[in-house]
Amino acid sequence: METDQNNNNNNNRDRVQELFRLFKFEKVINEDPSHHTVNLLGTIEVAKDGQTVNEEGVQPSKQAIVIINKTHFTNQQGFLERINSPEQIQRITTIGANDVYQWSLAWLNPSRQLLEQVPDFKMTMIFPATQVHIQKYSKQINKIIRETPELYQRVVLPYIQNIPPTRLSWLYNILDHVTESEKIVYEDPSETEGFMIIPDLKWDQTTLSSLYLLCIVRSREIRSIRDLDPSHLSLLKAIRSKASASIEEKYNVSKRELRMFVHYQPSYYHFHVHITHVNHLGFQGITVGQAHLLDEIIDNLELELLHQNQQSPDIDRRSSSSFYQSKTFTYALGSNHDLFDGLWSRQETME
Numbered sequence: 001m002e003t004d005q006n007n008n009n010n011n012n013r014d015r016v017q018e019l020f021r022l023f024k025f026e027k028v029i030n031e032d033p034s035h036h037t038v039n040l041l042g043t044i045e046v047a048k049d050g051q052t053v054n055e056e057g058v059q060p061s062k063q064a065i066v067i068i069n070k071t072h073f074t075n076q077q078g079f080l081e082r083i084n085s086p087e088q089i090q091r092i093t094t095i096g097a098n099d100v101y102q103w104s105l106a107w108l109n110p111s112r113q114l115l116e117q118v119p120d121f122k123m124t125m126i127f128p129a130t131q132v133h134i135q136k137y138s139k140q141i142n143k144i145i146r147e148t149p150e151l152y153q154r155v156v157l158p159y160i161q162n163i164p165p166t167r168l169s170w171l172y173n174i175l176d177h178v179t180e181s182e183k184i185v186y187e188d189p190s191e192t193e194g195f196m197i198i199p200d201l202k203w204d205q206t207t208l209s210s211l212y213l214l215c216i217v218r219s220r221e222i223r224s225i226r227d228l229d230p231s232h233l234s235l236l237k238a239i240r241s242k243a244s245a246s247i248e249e250k251y252n253v254s255k256r257e258l259r260m261f262v263h264y265q266p267s268y269y270h271f272h273v274h275i276t277h278v279n280h281l282g283f284q285g286i287t288v289g290q291a292h293l294l295d296e297i298i299d300n301l302e303l304e305l306l307h308q309n310q311q312s313p314d315i316d317r318r319s320s321s322s323f324y325q326s327k328t329f330t331y332a333l334g335s336n337h338d339l340f341d342g343l344w345s346r347q348e349t350m351e
Contacts, residue, residue: 016102019044020092023064029138033061036070036121039137044127049265050252065137067124071105071204092123098179100126100133103201122204132167135336136267142332144289145343149326152226155342156249160223160269171270174198175218185213186246193235197243197275208253211277215239216258222271225264225292229322230305236298243275249250253277260294261286264329265339289331300324 006173019177022044030039043061091107126133147156161322173179181199188194195217203212217235222228228236244255259276273294276286304323333340 013092016094016097016104016125019064019125020066020123023125024061029065029134038068038344039140039202040066040068041129041134042066046128046285063126063130063134064125064127065129065133067126067137068106069122069202071119071125080267094182095118095122098173100128101170101201102127113344124201132338135338138336139333140336142334143340143344145331145333146347147329147331147343149328151343151346155346156226156339158267159339163269168268168270171216171268175216180260185250186242188242189218189240191218193238195235195239195242197246200274207256208251209277209279211247211251211253211275212280213243213247213275215243215273215275217271220270223269224266224271225262225297227271228297228301228324230301230308233298233301233305236294236301240294240298241272243273247275258284261291262294262297263290264292264331265290265333265337271336287332289329 023042024044025040025042027041029041029161031037044064045061093105094102095105096103102125104123104125106123107120107123126137170179170199171213175196177336183198184196185199186197188196195215197213197215200212203210217239219235222232240260243260244258247253247258248255257278259274259280261276262272263274272288274291300323333343335344
């Protein structure tokens with residue numbers, strides 16, 4: 001088993017190096033100096049069988065995105081001076097691969113002992129990149145959206161229902177132990193109330209102040225916070241307690257140092273909880289409107305359950321909407337999002 005894992009790691013490393021060698025830069029589609037990231041769009045030429053090839057006899061190229069993140073700066077003497085030298089990437093080490101995503105650490109000059117220890121940046125490659133990927137990682141204008149329950153039923157739900165299952169192949173690979181099984185922090189295999197906790201690949205798994213994990217539920221019936229009702233309380237409470245215990249045991253980070261939250265709109269429509277260190281502020285996903293604390297979700301559902309128990313037993317609760325199905329959500333949405341036009345065009349009628 002260990003030999004097979006080593007072979008897979010070697011194959012992934014070789015594939016990333018070959019893909020990056022063939023990557024032809026087209027343009028910068030976004031850059032964020034405050035987060036030390038740059039998103040590059042380019043192409044990689046492929047053969048009919050999908051394997052990368054040299055320039056002779058190639059098929060039409062496919063688009064690829066390379067996302068470059070500057071890794072944590074070390075305070076070791078001389079590093080900042082050396083990192084400024086304009087050298088090309090000379091070493092790439094793969095840290096993960098799943099479906100169209102490959103994650104690597106990169107060095108500008110591996111001959112220097114210091115740079116051998118500290119990678120210059122983390123790199124994410126998406127190949128082949130679809131138009132959805134390009135829209136997601138390109139710079140876009142954000143607008144405030146108010147999504148009523150009616151707008152959800154008319155615009156958002158049909159969009160979710162029409163998303164091809166293949167878009168979540170990478171996530172199902174994780175749940176099915178096809179990839180990243182060696183990184184599992186905690187797992188409950190129950191198909192109805194089970195979940196898995198793994199490190200998010202945005203985290204270097206070293207710097208505890210930037211700790212970032214994902215909790216992915218096994219049920220495919222819960223797509224977003226909109227689907228939650230009091231029947232999910234036991235699942236949500238289990239996530240909170242098991243995540244706190246397993247993270248404290250593995251990383252020595254207490255529950256009072258953890259922020260657990262859910263996004264709406266989420267990046268993908270399979271329910272998951274983000275778990276970060278409370279001091280990790282260097283990303284946009286904790287902005288007001290998008291992030292909903294797990295504690296507050298649980299509190300809202302408990303209040304809903306209390307209200308239900310106080311109602312007359314003659315009321316058919318199955319016919320009534322839950323709190324999150326009845327709630328109007330207010331959030332920022334990028335103009336490149338597939339939902340933007342349908343939601344934005346209906347905002348004026350809500351004034």
